[in-house]
Amino acid sequence: MxxxxxxxxxxxxxGGNVGKRFAAEGYHTVLCRRSDEQGLQQLVADIEAxxxxxxxxxxxxxxxxxxxxxxxxIEEEIGPIEVVVYNLGAQxxxxxxxxxxxxxxxxxxxxxxxxxxxxxxxVCPKMEERGKGVILVTSATSAMRGxxxxxxxxxxxxxxxxxxxxxNAQFASRGIHVAHILIDGAVDAPDTLGxxxxxxxxxxLRDQRGGEHDGLMLPQQMAETYFHVAHQHRSAWTHELDxxxxxxxxxxxx
Numbered sequence: 001m002x003x004x005x006x007x008x009x010x011x012x013x014x015g016g017n018v019g020k021r022f023a024a025e026g027y028h029t030v031l032c033r034r035s036d037e038q039g040l041q042q043l044v045a046d047i048e049a050x051x052x053x054x055x056x057x058x059x060x061x062x063x064x065x066x067x068x069x070x071x072x073x074i075e076e077e078i079g080p081i082e083v084v085v086y087n088l089g090a091q092x093x094x095x096x097x098x099x100x101x102x103x104x105x106x107x108x109x110x111x112x113x114x115x116x117x118x119x120x121x122x123v124c125p126k127m128e129e130r131g132k133g134v135i136l137v138t139s140a141t142s143a144m145r146g147x148x149x150x151x152x153x154x155x156x157x158x159x160x161x162x163x164x165x166x167x168n169a170q171f172a173s174r175g176i177h178v179a180h181i182l183i184d185g186a187v188d189a190p191d192t193l194g195x196x197x198x199x200x201x202x203x204x205l206r207d208q209r210g211g212e213h214d215g216l217m218l219p220q221q222m223a224e225t226y227f228h229v230a231h232q233h234r235s236a237w238t239h240e241l242d243x244x245x246x247x248x249x250x251x252x253x254x
Contacts, residue, residue, distance in 0.1 A: 001079045001080075002026060002027060002028040002053060002079060003026070003027050003028070003079065003080065003082040003083070004027065004028050004029075004030060004074060004078055004079045004080060004081045004082060004083075005018075005019065005022040005023075005027040005028070005029045005030070005081075005082065005083040005084075005085065006030045006032070006071070006074060006081050006083070006084045006085070006123075007019045007029060007030065007031050007032065007085040007087060008032050008059065008061065008067070008084070008085065008086050008087060008088055008115070008119065009032070009033065009085075009086065009087030009088040009089065009138070010031035010032055010033045010040070010043060010056070010087070011033055011039075011087075011189065011191045011192060012039060012043070012189060012190055012191045012219075013187055013188075013189025013190070013191060013192050013193075013219045014087055014138060014183075014187060014189065014219050014222055014223070014226075015031070015033070015085065015087040015138075016031065016043045016219070017219040017220045017222070017223040018085050018087070018136075018219075018222075018223045018226045018227070019031050019043065019047065019054065019085070020043075020046065020047055020050075020052070020220075020223065021220075021223035021224065021226065021227045022083065022227060022230075023047045023050075023052030023053060023054055024050065024052060025227065027053075027082075027083070028053040028054065028055070028078060028079060029047060029052070029053070029054040029055075030054070030055055030056075030057070030074055030078065030081075031043055031044065031054060031055070031056040031057070032056070032057050032058075032059040032070065033056075033058065033059065034058065034059065034060055034061070035058065036191075037058060039191070040056040040057075040058065041056055043056060044056045055078070057070060061088055061110075061111060061115045062107070062110045062111065062115070067115065067118045067119050067122060068118060068121075068122045071119070071122040071123055071126075072122070075126060080126070080130060081123055081126065081127075081133070082127075082132070082133060082134065083133075083134040083135075083136065083230050084119060084123055084133075084134070084135045084136070085136045085138070085226065086115070086116050086119055086135065086136070086137045086138065087138040088111050088112065088115055088116075088138075089111070089140075089192060090107070090108040090109075090111040090112035090152070090153060090156045090157065091108075091140070091153050091196070092104050092107065092108060092152050092153065093149075093196065094148075094149030094150065095149055095151070095152070096148070096149060097151055100151050100152055104152055105151065105152045105155070107152070108152035108153055108155065108156035109152075109155065109156045109159065111156070112153075112156035112157055112159065112160045113156055113159035113160050113163060116137060116160055116163055116164075117163060119135075120135065120163075120167055123135070124167070124171055124176060127171075127175070127176050128171065128174050128175070128176065130175075131174070131175045132175045132176070133175065133176045133177070134176070134177045134178075134179075134229075134230045135167070135176065135177070135178045135179070136179050136181060136226055136229060136230060137160065137164050137178065137179065137180050137181060138181055138183060139157055139160055139161060139164075139180055139181060139182045139183065140153070140157050140182065140183055140184075141182065141183070141184045141251045142154040142156075142157040142158070143157035143158055143160060143161040143180075143182060144161075144182065144251050144252075145251050145252075145254070146158070160180075161180055161182075161240075164178050164179075164180040164239075164240075165180075165239075168239055172237070172239075175234070177229075177230070177232070177234070177237050178239065179229050179230075179237075179238055179239055179240070179241070180239065180240045180241075181225070181226070181229070181240075181241060181242075181243065182240070182241065182242035182243070182251075183217070183222075183242075183243055183244075184242045184243065184244040184248065184250060184251050185216075185217050185243070185244035185245050185248040186205070186209070186215075186216050186217065186245075186248075187216065187217045187219060187222070188206065188210050188216035188217060188218055188219065189219055190202065193205075209245075209247075213247075214245060214246065214247075215245050215247045215248075216245060217243060217244065217245050222243060225241075225243060229241070
């Protein structure tokens with residue numbers, strides 16, 4: 001039975017590439033995303049075409065019981081979940097306070113914080129029973145610094161970071177490695193940054209900073225870091241790190 005890597009938020013960027021990286025090393029990768037069944041199954045097909053093992057499911061993380069039911073089904077039908085990659089974004093775009101509705105603010109918290117809490121509630125008891133497990137949590141600059149227009153995102157990501165710290169405080173000594181991975185820069189991902197900017201602006205950014213310029217973070221390279229952190233020796237675990245392109249100023253220098 002293969003170990004399982006569960007990716008919640010498996011788009012064409014970070015999540016999908018992390019899933020591919022783990023599958024290349026013998027994991028059965030379970031890819032979950034909210035929409036785009038065709039894109040999801042293409043990711044599965046890409047993994048299988050290179051000899052890997054994967055399955056894909058549409059998952060609305062806000063829906064009650066969705067995460068919990070999927071975890072139960074994976075454990076019963078596929079195998080033990082050894083690694084969880086919680087990669088759900090919660091960005092609603094820059095909005096001043098007066099244009100941030102209660103619903104929009106709550107959505108950020110649902111995706112960034114409550115969804116991670118529910119995931120941990122579902123997998124941590126199983127991991128603790130086995131004495132091992134890894135939870136890799138993708139985060140953002142807003143976890144460290146709140147900017148104008150980021151009321152929902154900053155509050156949600158700040159909560160995500162503190163939740164990671166609390167999970168570490170309880171479960172690290174029980175063999176569960178929780179890592180908060182801060183993405184402090186623009187990622188070359190068409191279904192996240194590309195959708196936010198629009199096709200024309202995204203291509204312009206790629207022309208100016210992407211490709212051989214290495215000014216956009218490449219998901220396939222970021223996946224190497226995720227895989228490395230997941231396999232660190234427990235005497236030297238990383239609990240928080242940040243990633244950015246070499247040309248980017250760090251969040252604390254802005």
